[in-house]
Amino acid sequence: MRKINGVPVEAHTDLSNLTGGEVLKWDSTNTLMAWEDQDSTGFVPVSWYGGRGVFCGSDPGNNVMQYITIASTGNATDFGDMTKERKRCGGTSNGTRGIVAGDIGTGGNGDIDYFTIASAGNASYFGDLTDDRDRLNSACSDGTRAVLHPGYHTGYGDTMDYITISTTGNATAFGTGQPSSFNNAGWNDSTRGILANGQVAAGTGNTNNISYYTIQTTGNATDFGDTASAHQDRSGSGDTTRMVISGQGSNIDYITIQTTSNSTNFGNLSSGRNGTGSCSNATRGLWAGGSSTNIIDYVTIQTTGNATDFGDLLTTYYGTSGLSGN
Numbered sequence: 001m002r003k004i005n006g007v008p009v010e011a012h013t014d015l016s017n018l019t020g021g022e023v024l025k026w027d028s029t030n031t032l033m034a035w036e037d038q039d040s041t042g043f044v045p046v047s048w049y050g051g052r053g054v055f056c057g058s059d060p061g062n063n064v065m066q067y068i069t070i071a072s073t074g075n076a077t078d079f080g081d082m083t084k085e086r087k088r089c090g091g092t093s094n095g096t097r098g099i100v101a102g103d104i105g106t107g108g109n110g111d112i113d114y115f116t117i118a119s120a121g122n123a124s125y126f127g128d129l130t131d132d133r134d135r136l137n138s139a140c141s142d143g144t145r146a147v148l149h150p151g152y153h154t155g156y157g158d159t160m161d162y163i164t165i166s167t168t169g170n171a172t173a174f175g176t177g178q179p180s181s182f183n184n185a186g187w188n189d190s191t192r193g194i195l196a197n198g199q200v201a202a203g204t205g206n207t208n209n210i211s212y213y214t215i216q217t218t219g220n221a222t223d224f225g226d227t228a229s230a231h232q233d234r235s236g237s238g239d240t241t242r243m244v245i246s247g248q249g250s251n252i253d254y255i256t257i258q259t260t261s262n263s264t265n266f267g268n269l270s271s272g273r274n275g276t277g278s279c280s281n282a283t284r285g286l287w288a289g290g291s292s293t294n295i296i297d298y299v300t301i302q303t304t305g306n307a308t309d310f311g312d313l314l315t316t317y318y319g320t321s322g323l324s325g326n
Contacts, residue, residue, distance in 0.1 A: 090136030138186025237285030289317030
């Protein structure tokens, strides 16, 4: 049975994005990946991707948001401000609304912000996580639900929460990540969320583990495979079939999301760094900042090879969070 965001096509009453001139593209599980406009040269991504990338916050903590157009190259432009200073927050979207959660800024670190991606401006308060925690680094979305990944609060946690992106309100407990860690890289397709790497002990205890979960259920993450070495402060980009993982050093890895296996080498960033923020338009993957740089790099997701210079952030950033939409 063919589905859009996990719901059978026959049950959808609003297919307003499909204007009659498209060919639908489905993956091997009969899930909608994208539609192709017959008058264009490529696929328009499903709802949780988009043409604008937004980067939020940085270490040692600020409230700055900035944006770029993913299909072009160039420097970032100021977007607006979050409700508070944040760094290493988790960011994701439903393609229209951006979400950022957690921080190591001032005050409590369990709150969630939202903003409209198409219109530059300040963020608004959405609700709270189930507990205060920081260093989420990543989040996933299937276009309806956002899953907010483990962070750190008085210990090495494994708590995951979820929200419905189009509403406002407090988060609900989802399940646990595997293993207990923070500073993970995250990505997703329309059904499955991925957690990769992270810090599991003070100072040097990093993991090479990759785990996965089903976004529209609640439950604990399951082992997927391993990256070639243990890392933290990485970030994930990708499309509806492939997750590309970069940061902490120059190496870039990738996995096929609907399999379970170890990662494969993709190529290298233009310089070795960690604490990057990432985004994607489902063709290009971008990594911004990291290790107190302002560099933005990009790759073509369905190829392998080294990253290319895109432009620069407004200033040097470490621990920024990225997302995309229209």
